[in-house]
Amino acid sequence: MSDHKSRKSNDTKMPKAFGWMAEYADEEDLLVAARKVRDSGYTQTDAFTPFPVHGIDEALGIKPTILPFIVLCAGITGLITALLMQWWTNGVDYKYLISAKPFGITPASIPVAFELTILFSAFTSFFGMIFLNQLPRFSNPVFTNPRFDRVTDDRFFLYVNAADKYYNRESVKELLADTHPDSLDEVLDDSTPSTLPRPIVLGALLLVLAGLIPAMIVLNMRASFSNLPRWHVFFDMDFQPKKKPQQTTTIFADGRSMRPQVKGTVGRGQLTEQDPFYLGYDPSKLSADDASTTVKYVSTNANQDSASQVQASTAVQSMPAQSPPPQGAPAPTPALKLPWVDKLPESIVEASNIEANMKLGKVKFETYCSACHGYGGFGDGLVHKRADSLAQGYWTPPTSMHIERVRKQPVGQIFHTITKGQGKMASYASALNPKERWAIVLYVKALQRSRNADIEDVPVDSRSSLDNELNVEPTK
Amino acid sequence: MNRVNMATVASNYNPREIDNTADVPGRRAQLVTGNQTYSSITNMVCRVAEDPQPLLWYVLFGFSSLIAVMFLSLIGYLILNGVGIWGNMNPVFWAWPIVNFVFWVGIAHAGTLISAILFLFRQNWRTSINRASEAMTIFAVVCAGIYPGIHVGRAWLAFWLLPYPSLNLWMWPQFRSPLLWDVFAVGTYASTSLVFWYMGMIPDIATYRDRSKSPLRRMVYGLLCLGWTGSSRHWLVYEKAYTLLAALAAPLVLSVHTVVSFDFAVSQVAGWHTTIFPPYFVAGAIFSGFAMVVTLLVPSRAIYKLENLITLRHLENMNKIILATGTLVGLAYATEAYIAWYSMNQYEGFTFLNRQFGPYWWAYWTMVSCNVISPQLFWFKKLRTSLFWMVVICVFVNIGMWFERFVITVTSLSRDFLPSSWGYFRPTMYDGLMLFGSFGIFMSLYLLFCRFLPIIAMSEVKGILSIENHAAHAHDDSHGQSH
Numbered sequence: 001m002s003d004h005k006s007r008k009s010n011d012t013k014m015p016k017a018f019g020w021m022a023e024y025a026d027e028e029d030l031l032v033a034a035r036k037v038r039d040s041g042y043t044q045t046d047a048f049t050p051f052p053v054h055g056i057d058e059a060l061g062i063k064p065t066i067l068p069f070i071v072l073c074a075g076i077t078g079l080i081t082a083l084l085m086q087w088w089t090n091g092v093d094y095k096y097l098i099s100a101k102p103f104g105i106t107p108a109s110i111p112v113a114f115e116l117t118i119l120f121s122a123f124t125s126f127f128g129m130i131f132l133n134q135l136p137r138f139s140n141p142v143f144t145n146p147r148f149d150r151v152t153d154d155r156f157f158l159y160v161n162a163a164d165k166y167y168n169r170e171s172v173k174e175l176l177a178d179t180h181p182d183s184l185d186e187v188l189d190d191s192t193p194s195t196l197p198r199p200i201v202l203g204a205l206l207l208v209l210a211g212l213i214p215a216m217i218v219l220n221m222r223a224s225f226s227n228l229p230r231w232h233v234f235f236d237m238d239f240q241p242k243k244k245p246q247q248t249t250t251i252f253a254d255g256r257s258m259r260p261q262v263k264g265t266v267g268r269g270q271l272t273e274q275d276p277f278y279l280g281y282d283p284s285k286l287s288a289d290d291a292s293t294t295v296k297y298v299s300t301n302a303n304q305d306s307a308s309q310v311q312a313s314t315a316v317q318s319m320p321a322q323s324p325p326p327q328g329a330p331a332p333t334p335a336l337k338l339p340w341v342d343k344l345p346e347s348i349v350e351a352s353n354i355e356a357n358m359k360l361g362k363v364k365f366e367t368y369c370s371a372c373h374g375y376g377g378f379g380d381g382l383v384h385k386r387a388d389s390l391a392q393g394y395w396t397p398p399t400s401m402h403i404e405r406v407r408k409q410p411v412g413q414i415f416h417t418i419t420k421g422q423g424k425m426a427s428y429a430s431a432l433n434p435k436e437r438w439a440i441v442l443y444v445k446a447l448q449r450s451r452n453a454d455i456e457d458v459p460v461d462s463r464s465s466l467d468n469e470l471n472v473e474p475t476k
Numbered sequence: 477m478n479r480v481n482m483a484t485v486a487s488n489y490n491p492r493e494i495d496n497t498a499d500v501p502g503r504r505a506q507l508v509t510g511n512q513t514y515s516s517i518t519n520m521v522c523r524v525a526e527d528p529q530p531l532l533w534y535v536l537f538g539f540s541s542l543i544a545v546m547f548l549s550l551i552g553y554l555i556l557n558g559v560g561i562w563g564n565m566n567p568v569f570w571a572w573p574i575v576n577f578v579f580w581v582g583i584a585h586a587g588t589l590i591s592a593i594l595f596l597f598r599q600n601w602r603t604s605i606n607r608a609s610e611a612m613t614i615f616a617v618v619c620a621g622i623y624p625g626i627h628v629g630r631a632w633l634a635f636w637l638l639p640y641p642s643l644n645l646w647m648w649p650q651f652r653s654p655l656l657w658d659v660f661a662v663g664t665y666a667s668t669s670l671v672f673w674y675m676g677m678i679p680d681i682a683t684y685r686d687r688s689k690s691p692l693r694r695m696v697y698g699l700l701c702l703g704w705t706g707s708s709r710h711w712l713v714y715e716k717a718y719t720l721l722a723a724l725a726a727p728l729v730l731s732v733h734t735v736v737s738f739d740f741a742v743s744q745v746a747g748w749h750t751t752i753f754p755p756y757f758v759a760g761a762i763f764s765g766f767a768m769v770v771t772l773l774v775p776s777r778a779i780y781k782l783e784n785l786i787t788l789r790h791l792e793n794m795n796k797i798i799l800a801t802g803t804l805v806g807l808a809y810a811t812e813a814y815i816a817w818y819s820m821n822q823y824e825g826f827t828f829l830n831r832q833f834g835p836y837w838w839a840y841w842t843m844v845s846c847n848v849i850s851p852q853l854f855w856f857k858k859l860r861t862s863l864f865w866m867v868v869i870c871v872f873v874n875i876g877m878w879f880e881r882f883v884i885t886v887t888s889l890s891r892d893f894l895p896s897s898w899g900y901f902r903p904t905m906y907d908g909l910m911l912f913g914s915f916g917i918f919m920s921l922y923l924l925f926c927r928f929l930p931i932i933a934m935s936e937v938k939g940i941l942s943i944e945n946h947a948a949h950a951h952d953d954s955h956g957q958s959h
Binding site: 027046047048049050051052053054056057060062064065067068071085086089090093094096098101106108109111112114115116118119121122123125126128129130132133135136137138139140142143149150151152153154233234236 | 703
C-alpha cells in the first residue's frame with residue numbers, strides 16, 4: 001500500500017526510506033535490542049528471524065492472535081454443515097431405507113461430522129494464517145537490503161518502521177546503534193521497476209486464454225445443436241461385444257445371430273402357444289390353406305423343427321405374390337379364418353365354477369370393456385358418447401355385441417379379439433389373464449342371449465312368473 | 477556473501493564419531509551432533525537440493541520413474557479393459573486393490589503422527605525427521621488413493637463418491653455406509669496432511685529462495701514461500717496455526733485408520749465383524765508407517781550426509797516405537813484369536829482356524845513372523861542401533877503388514893458362511909505388477925521431493941539447536957557457580 005503512495009509523492013531520485021534495520025548474529029542480542037526499542041515507546045517494530053525466537057513477542061510487545069477463535073468458528077461451521085448435509089440429503093431429499101434404520105442425524109453421522117469439523121478447522125488454520133499475515137506479499141521493502149538474504153539462514157534483524165508515530169530518523173538510528181548491531185541499514189524503496197516483465201505478462205495472459213478454450217468449447221456445445229452422433233469418450237455399456245437380434249454373424253454357417261430352436265426342446269411358455277385355452281383356436285386343426293395366416297399370427301409354431309421353419313419362411317416370402325396382404329385393409333379383418341374354438345373351455349363352464357366366472361366376467365367387463373362398449377354391450381359407453389358429442393368425424397363407433405355378425409362369432413374369436421385387439425381396440429392380454437378373458441367371453445355370451453331371447457330360453461318353471469309380470473301391463 | 481563454505485561442513489562431518497544413543501542421567505542427549513551452527517545446518521540441508529545429485533539418484537529415479545510409467549500404463553489398460561484383468565473373482569471381490577489401499581493408507585500414518593502427536597508431546601527429536609515423513613505420508617496417500625479410484629470399475633465416474641447435486645443421478649451418497657465415511661476420512665487426511673506439510677515448508681522454501689543463484693529458481697521458490705520474511709509477527713500467527721493444525725491432525729490421524737477398519741468391521745463377515753479393529757488397525761498403521769520412514773531415512777541420510785541431523789538416536793527412537801506398536805499388533809492378533817474361541821461363535825472360530833491352518837496358512841504365518849517376531853529383535857540395542865539390521869527388520873515389517881491386510885481381506889471372503897460358495901483367490905500378473913508399480917510412483921515422488929524441496933525442517937532444527945545451546949550455557953554456568 002505504502003509502495004504506491006511513495007511512488008506518487010516522491011518523483012525525485014532519492015528513494016523513500018521505510019525505516020531502520022539492525023542486524024545481529026545471536027538471538028539473545030536481538031531480544032535485548034528489542035526490549036530496548038519497545039521500552040523507548042516504538043510500536044511499529046518487527047523482528048526478522050530464521051526460526052521463531054522464544055520470548056520475542058513479549059520483547060516486541062506483540063499481541064496474541066485471534067486465529068484460534070476463527071478456527072473454532074470454522075470447526076463449528078464444519079460440524080453443522082456435515083450434520084445438516086447428512087440430515088437433508090439422506091433424511092429429506094433422498095430417503096434411503098436401510099434395514100428400517102432411522103433417518104436424519106444418527107450415530108452413523110458421527111464419522112463424517114468429525115471429518116468435516118477437522119477439514120474446515122484445518123483449512124481455516126492455514127488460510128487464516130495466510131490472511132492474518134497478509135501473505136502472499138512478494139514485493140516487500142525489507143528485501144532491498146542484500147544482507148537480508150541471511151534472515152532465513154542465521155541472522156537476526158530488528159526493524160523500526162518509519163510509520164511509527166514517534167519515528168525520527170536520527171534518533172532511531174542512534175537507538176539502534178547503541179545495541180551494537182553487526183550492521184545498521186536504512187530500508188529504502190525498491191528501485192527496480194514494479195511492473196512484471198512483459199514476457200511473463202504475455203505468457204500468463206496466453207495461459208489464461210488457453211485455459212478458457214476447453215470451457216468455451218463445452219459452453220458452445222451446451223448452447224448449440226448438432227446432428228453428429230455423440231462422442232463416446234468412455235463407452236460405458238453403450239457398446240458391448242455381443243450380438244443383437246437381426247444381426248449377422250460369421251460364427252454360424254447360416255450367418256444369423258438369432259438361432260433356431262434346437263430340435264426336441266421346448267421353450268419357456270411355448271406350451272401355452274399350442275393350447276386352445278390361450279389362443280382361442282385349435283392350432284392342430286390348421287389347414288394348409290391357413291398356412292400363410294398362421295405364420296403371421298403364430299410365429300413360434302413355425303419353429304417346431306428346422307424343416308418346417310424353412311417351409312414357413314418360404315411361405316412368408318411368397319405370401320405377397322399369392323394373396324393380398326391382410327393388414328392392407330383398414331376394416332375389421334373378415335379374412336381371418338382360423339379353426340376357432342366354438343365351445344367355452346370346460347374349466348370356465350363347470351357347474352361349480354360357472355357362477356363365480358360369470359361374476360368375474362361381469363366385473364372385468366365393466367372395468368375394461370364398458371367404457372366403450374357400454375354396460376349393456378350396445379357400443380354406447382361413455383367414451384363413445386363423449387366422442388359422439390364432439391362430432392369430430394373420425395371416431396369409429398365401438399361395435400355392438402348384439403349385431404348379427406358378432407352374435408354369430410364363435411367364442412374363440414371373441415377371446416381372440418380381446419387377446420389381440422381389433423381395429424381401434426387395443427390388446428387386453430396384458431391387463432387380463434386368459435381365465436379372465438374367457439370369463440368376459442362367458443359374460444358377453446350371456447349379454448347377447450339376454451338381448452335376443454324368446455320364451456324357449458326361459459326355464460319352464462319360471463315362465464309363469466314371466467307371464468305374471470307381463471300381465472301387469474294394462475294393455476294386455 | 478558470507479557463506480560457510482563446503483570445507484567447513486566437510487570437516488564437521490564424520491559419522492563414525494556420532495553415537496548419541498547413550499542415556500546419561502540428568503543430561504539430555506544431543507539431538508544435533510557435530511558442533512553445528514545455524515548456518516552449518518542451512519548448508520547441510522540446502523546442499524541436498526543445490527549440489528548436483530549423486531549418480532545414484534539418477535539411477536534410482538530412472539528406475540522408479542520407469543516403474544511409475546508402467547503403473548500408469550497399466551491403469552490405462554485397466555480402464556480400457558475393466559477390472560476383469562485382476563484376479564478379483566467370486567467370492568473374493570475385495571482383493572489386492574483393497575489390500576494395497578489399506579497397506580498404503582497405513583504407511584501414510586507415520587508422517588502426521590510424527591508431525592502432530594510428537595509435536596503435541598513436545599518430543600523434540602521429531603524435528604529432523606518430520607518433513608521427510610510428512611512427504612512420505614503425502615506420497616503414500618497418493619498411492620493409496622489410486623486403488624479405490626480404479627477399483628470402482630468406471631474410474632472416470634469416481635467423482636460420484638462425492639456428495640454433489642447431480643443432474644444425471646438425482647440422488648445423494650448413502651451416508652450410513654462406511655465406504656462413504658472412508659471417502660471423507662481419506663479425503664480430509666490427504667488434504668490436511670498436504671496443508672500441514674506445505675505450511676511447515678514455507679520458512680524453509682524461503683531459505684531456498686534466499687540462497688538461489690538463478691533468477692528462475694528464486695522466482696519459483698519465492699512464489700512457493702508466499703514472500704516469507706521471517707517476521708516475528710508472522711512467526712507468532714504461524715506457530716499458533718501450526719499448533720492448531722497439530723492438535724487437529726492428531727485425532728484425525730487416529731480417525732483415518734479407524735474409519736478404514738470400519739469398512740471391514742461394520743460388515744457381517746466373520747473375521748471382520750469385530751470391535752477390536754479400530755485400535756488394532758491404528759497400531760498396525762503406525763507400525764508400518766514408522767518402518768517405512770526408517771527404511772527411507774537410513775539410505776537418505778547416508779546419501780545426503782545428514783547423519784548429524786538425523787542421528788542414530790532418532791532412528792533408535794523410531795525403532796523403539798516400532799517395537800512398541802509391533803507388540804501391540806501381536807497382542808491384537810492374540811486377542812482376536814482368544815475372542816474367537818471365547819465367544820463360542822462357530823463361524824468366528826472356524827475363520828481363525830482357517831486362517832492359521834487353512835489354504836492361506838502361508839500368508840498367516842508370514843504375517844506373524846514378520847509382524848510379531850521380527851520387531852522383537854529391537855529389544856537388543858545392538859540390533860536397533862545397527863543401520864543394516866534396522867532396515868532389514870523394517871522391510872520385513874512392511875512385508876508382514878501387507879500380508880496382514882491380505883489375510884484379513886482374502887481369507888475371510890474366500891470362505892464365508894456358505895461352504896458351497898467357497899473359493900480360492902488367485903492373483904493375476906496385473907495384480908502383482910500394479911502393487912510393484914505403486915512403489916515406482918512412491919519412490920519417484922520421494923526422489924523428486926529430495927531433489928527440489930527441503931527434506932529437513934531447518935527452521936525447527938535451528939529452534940532446537942537454540943534451546944540446546946542455551947541449556948548448555950545454563951549447564952556451564954551452574955558448573956561455574958558450583959566450583
